[in-house]
Amino acid sequence: MRLLITGGGGFLGQHVARALLVRGGFSREPGAPAELTELVLFDQAFAPEAVQDARVKYVHGDIRDRALLASVCAPGVDAVFHLASVVSAGAEADFDLGMGVNLDGMRALLDACRATGVAPRVVFTSSVAAFGGDLPEVVSDTTAATPQSSYGTQKVIGELLINDYTRKGYIDGRTLRLPTIVIRPGKPNRAASGFMSSILREPISGERAVCPVPAQARMWIASPQRAVQALVHAFRLPAHAWGWNRTLNAPGITVSVAQALDALARIAGAEAVKRVRFEPDAVIERIVLGWPARFVTDRADALGFARDADIDEIIRSHIGLP
Amino acid sequence: MRLLITGGGGFLGQHVARALLVRGGFSREPGAPAELTELVLFDQAFAPEAVQDARVKYVHGDIRDRALLASVCAPGVDAVFHLASVVSAGAEADFDLGMGVNLDGMRALLDACRATGVAPRVVFTSSVAAFGGDLPEVVSDTTAATPQSSYGTQKVIGELLINDYTRKGYIDGRTLRLPTIVIRPGKPNRAASGFMSSILREPISGERAVCPVPAQARMWIASPQRAVQALVHAFRLPAHAWGWNRTLNAPGITVSVAQALDALARIAGAEAVKRVRFEPDAVIERIVLGWPARFVTDRADALGFARDADIDEIIRSHIGLP
Numbered sequence: 310m311r312l313l314i315t316g317g318g319g320f321l322g323q324h325v326a327r328a329l330l331v332r333g334g335f336s337r338e339p340g341a342p343a344e345l346t347e348l349v350l351f352d353q354a355f356a357p358e359a360v361q362d363a364r365v366k367y368v369h370g371d372i373r374d375r376a377l378l379a380s381v382c383a384p385g386v387d388a389v390f391h392l393a394s395v396v397s398a399g400a401e402a403d404f405d406l407g408m409g410v411n412l413d414g415m416r417a418l419l420d421a422c423r424a425t426g427v428a429p430r431v432v433f434t435s436s437v438a439a440f441g442g443d444l445p446e447v448v449s450d451t452t453a454a455t456p457q458s459s460y461g462t463q464k465v466i467g468e469l470l471i472n473d474y475t476r477k478g479y480i481d482g483r484t485l486r487l488p489t490i491v492i493r494p495g496k497p498n499r500a501a502s503g504f505m506s507s508i509l510r511e512p513i514s515g516e517r518a519v520c521p522v523p524a525q526a527r528m529w530i531a532s533p534q535r536a537v538q539a540l541v542h543a544f545r546l547p548a549h550a551w552g553w554n555r556t557l558n559a560p561g562i563t564v565s566v567a568q569a570l571d572a573l574a575r576i577a578g579a580e581a582v583k584r585v586r587f588e589p590d591a592v593i594e595r596i597v598l599g600w601p602a603r604f605v606t607d608r609a610d611a612l613g614f615a616r617d618a619d620i621d622e623i624i625r626s627h628i629g630l631p
Numbered sequence: 632m633r634l635l636i637t638g639g640g641g642f643l644g645q646h647v648a649r650a651l652l653v654r655g656g657f658s659r660e661p662g663a664p665a666e667l668t669e670l671v672l673f674d675q676a677f678a679p680e681a682v683q684d685a686r687v688k689y690v691h692g693d694i695r696d697r698a699l700l701a702s703v704c705a706p707g708v709d710a711v712f713h714l715a716s717v718v719s720a721g722a723e724a725d726f727d728l729g730m731g732v733n734l735d736g737m738r739a740l741l742d743a744c745r746a747t748g749v750a751p752r753v754v755f756t757s758s759v760a761a762f763g764g765d766l767p768e769v770v771s772d773t774t775a776a777t778p779q780s781s782y783g784t785q786k787v788i789g790e791l792l793i794n795d796y797t798r799k800g801y802i803d804g805r806t807l808r809l810p811t812i813v814i815r816p817g818k819p820n821r822a823a824s825g826f827m828s829s830i831l832r833e834p835i836s837g838e839r840a841v842c843p844v845p846a847q848a849r850m851w852i853a854s855p856q857r858a859v860q861a862l863v864h865a866f867r868l869p870a871h872a873w874g875w876n877r878t879l880n881a882p883g884i885t886v887s888v889a890q891a892l893d894a895l896a897r898i899a900g901a902e903a904v905k906r907v908r909f910e911p912d913a914v915i916e917r918i919v920l921g922w923p924a925r926f927v928t929d930r931a932d933a934l935g936f937a938r939d940a941d942i943d944e945i946i947r948s949h950i951g952l953p
Contacts, residue, residue, distance in 0.1 A: 404799060408738075416730075442875055453775035455876065462795040466788050473784040477726060553764055554777065 310334035310345055313381060315372055315418060316392035317350025318359060320493060321434070324537040325390055326350060326360050334387060335430070335545050349381055352393065372414030375421070382421040388430035388544060391418055391467075397438055397596060399499040400460035411463035419470055423479035432544045433471050435464040435486040435556065437529050441599040448601040450558060450608045457599045458501075468556045475555050483543045483551055488531040488561030489600075491569075492627040501596040505530065508566070509573055509624060512581040521590030524567040527602035531561040531616065532623045539614050550612060560606045560616035572620045576628070632656035632667050635703060637694055637740060638714035639672025640681060642815060643756070646859040647712050648672060648682050656709060657752070657867050671703055674715065694736030697743070704743040710752035710866060713740055713789075719760055719918060721821040722782035733785035741792055745801035754866045755793050757786040757808040757878065759851050763921040770923040772880060772930045779921045780823075790878045797877050805865045805873055810853040810883030811922075813891075814949040823918040827852065830888070831895055831946060834903040843912030846889040849924035853883040853938065854945045861936050872934060882928045882938035894942045898950070 312329060316322045326348060334343045350359070351368045359367070370377045372393045382389075393414065400407025415433075422429045440448055441457030454465045464486075471482035489502040492510050497503045504521055505528055511518035531539070539559045551557075574582045606614070617623050625631070634651060638644045648670060656665045672681070673690045681689070692699045694715045704711070715736065722729025737755075744751045762770055763779030776787045786808075793804035811824040814832050819825045826843050827850055833840035853861070861881045873879075896904045928936070939945050947953070 451775055453773055456791065456795070457798065457875070459795055459799070462791050466791055469778065469784050469788055473778070473781055476779065477781070553779070 310343060310387045311347045311349070311385070312345060312388050312390070313349045313351060313386050314390045314392060315351045316394060317367075318352030318355040319392060320495060320533070321490070321536065321540070322350065322352065322390070322392050323360055324533060325392070325540055326365065328537055328541050330360070330362050330364065332541065337387070349386075351381060373409055373417055375417045378417050378421040379424060382425050382429070385425045385427045386422070386429050387427070389418065389422060389432070390540065390544070391415065391431060391433045394434070395460070396498055396500040397436075397458055397460040398501045398593070400463060401458055401501075401592075401596065402499075404459055407459045407463055411460065412466055415467050415470060419474050419480065423474065428478055428481050430544060431471065431474075431480045431482045432540055433467055433482065433484045434540070435468050435484050436461065437486060437488060437600045439465045439468070439486055440601045444601050447603045447605055448558065449605050458596055472553075472555050476553070481548050482555045483546070484556040485539055485543050485559045486557065487536055487539070487559050488529040490533055490536050491528075491530040491564075491623060493533065501593050502528065502600075504593065505566070505569065508585045509569060509627070512573060512584040513577050513624075513628060515584075517584045517586065519586055519588045520566060521588060521593040522566060522597060523589075524570070524587070525565055526594075526598060527563055527565040528597070529561045529600070529602050529604060530564055530620075530623070531559065532626060534626060535560075535615065535617050542614055546612060557609050557612070557614075558604055558606050560609050560614050561604065562617050562619065563603050564620045569620050572624055576621065576624050576630070632665060632709045633669045633671070633707070634667060634710050634712075635671045635673060635708050636712045636714060637673045638716060639689075640674030640677040641714060642817060642855070643812070643858065643862070644672065644674065644712070644714050645682055646855060647714070647862055648687065650859055650863050652682070652684050652686065654863065659709070671708075673703060695731055695739060697739045700739050700743040701746060704747050704751070707747050707749045708744070708751050709749070711740065711744060711754070712862065712866070713737065713753060713755045716756070717782070718820055718822040719758075719780055719782040720823040720915070722785060723780055723823075723914075723918065724821075726781055729781045729785055733782065734788055737789050737792065741796050741802065745796060750800055750803050752866060753793065753796075753802045753804040754862055755789055755804065755806045756862070757790050757806050758783065759808060759810060759922045761787045761790070761808055762923045766923050769925045769927055770880065771927050780918055794875075794877050798875070803870050804877050805868070806878045807861055807865050807881045808879065809858055809861070809881050810851040812855055812858050813850075813852040813886075813945060815855065823915050824850065824922075826915065827888070827891065830907045831891060831949070834895060834906040835899050835946075835950060837906075839906045839908065841908055841910045842888060843910060843915040844888060844919055845911075846892070846909070847887055848916075848920060849885055849887040850919070851883045851922070851924050851926055852886055852942075852945070853881065854948060856948060857882075857937065857939050864936055868934060879931050879934070879936075880926055880928050882931050882936050883926065884939050884941065885924050886942045891942050894946055898943065898946050898952070
């Protein structure tokens with residue numbers, strides 16, 4: 310079984326790779342082998358500490374490169390995790406880059422999958438940025454997608470393409486609208502939501518952090534562990550469990566900045582919280598506060614997706630506390 | 632004021648052209664001239680009986696031709712009606728053609744509009760095909776778009792692009808989800824919904840027609856007159872009336888095949904109805920019966936869009952009866 314991860318050098322891509330190398334692929338038919346023989350990680354760059362395994366093949370390239378994608382997917386990739394993406398603030402700042410990578414790149418990948426003729430399983434990561442504008446207080450499985458950013462627009466277009474390519478039998482697609490992932494490791498990226506990781510991660514390691522939104526601002530979040538678990542679960546579920554609607558709001562928890570900082574104080578001490586400075590940023594605020602912070606995820610719950618217990622658990626897990 | 636109509640050789644395009652030549656453009660600022668100086672009709676082909684007027688310029692071309700679109704939109708088109716489209720059954724039969732015209736062609740047009748730097752007003756026609764799957768009994772302004780055809784998928788992607796290009800200030804876009812237009816004149820086209828016109832139009836002119844769906848099948852319809860009126864109204868409304876959500880379900884009426892044939896009998900006689908033969912077509916049935924037939928259109932009603940009185944009025948108007 311051959312698997313491909315686009316954005317395979319990224320944070321999520323590396324975690325999903327590690328999970329798949331342990332858990333293997335899926336059985337196309339009952340009793341068929343699920344052994345993972347090759348895992349292609351596709352990205353523009355890879356860190357030196359990227360996962361090492363005899364089954365892993367690294368491919369450097371641009372997701373808009375149709376010829377390269379076709380060669381990577383041929384002669385018959387069994388499944389793809391499509392994680393490559395220009396993030397929210399990046400797509401807002403550079404419209405053409407966002408459209409090129411998030412829309413043209415996605416179509417290039419879907420067409421390469423279609424050309425294999427084996428209808429690969431495709432797991433795609435969408436986002437809470439699918440929602441915005443005049444939203445109900447609680448977003449449900451039937452709430453209309455009304456993105457208010459180019460990133461969100463491109464993600465919803467991706468959801469629609471996943472559904473249609475699946476309906477046509479070209480792929481077996483599954484889209485998860487992931488909550489904001491907190492606490493992301495490493496350095497801040499251009500995601501508008503990055504501060505929620507930053508205001509916890511930096512103070513824990515003794516550094517200063519800036520919070521660009523008010524303390525009462527709430528977000529819909531999931532830990533890296535839950536997000537990876539959800540992606541692998543989305544991948545392993547049989548097609549019939551998904552039915553015609555291949556887009557799903559993944560479970561998360563609602564946490565305000567104030568609640569996150571209270572938890573930080575409980576776990577890392579009051580001194581840690583003092584390292585966070587509030588400095589309003591109108592652009593970040595407009596993007597992030599436009600996203601919904603409360604969901605009911607009945608469909609995901611019924612399909613066996615799980616959520617974090619609370620922000621304390623997320624922080625403790627990040628530090629490595631039991 | 633320069634206006635462009637893509638699909639300008641088509642049925643709707645020609646009607647919109649005639650309406651604009653009479654009514655003129657719009658005032659960018661209060662008191663600014665709204666005089667229509669040039670109306671470019673863009674299409675692959677034009678009928679000999681196409682509208683003649685000194686202000687009309689015919690351009691033959693393909694909507695995927697970016698260079699041609701750029702030259703048509705420069706040096707500053709004031710408004711565009713984007714009506715060019717591969718219809719429903721056509722986009723279902725030829726996936727690449729549908730994606731090329733309905734998605735790539737639309738992006739080519741939007742990018743040409745954006746390049747003018749004057750944020751042209753863009754009116755786009757979407758469709759009830761935006762909806763499908765497990766729908767509520769009555770579709771409202773907040774019902775999620777869940778297309779079940781490639782055509783519907785491409786239309787919803789178009790809606791999303793219209794919203795995002797508008798939000799970015801590249802265009803001043805407005806999308807109308809039109810009901811099925813009944814009675815379309817002329818010959819049947821590849822629209823899956825074409826039979827609803829055919830079973831009225833052909834018997835009225837003494838010809839036979841085939842109905843591919845059961846008599847109890849219902850559709851959400853509008854007359855050509857109402858559709859054109861709605862497009863011109865969408866065009867003339869000021870931007871602030873639209874707000875952030877540039878997608879609107881246009882008003883229509885719910886009519887079953889049986890009701891349409893009863894009205895046909897009342898107006899054209901029982902003999903006319905005998906010219907209709909029922910011959911189930913699974914493909915047409917799956918597409919059309921997946922579309923919603925009942926809507927509440929509160930937002931459109933509040934914005935001053937109007938609907939037909941009933942199917943009798945539509946048939947009488949088609950025949951030229953008062």
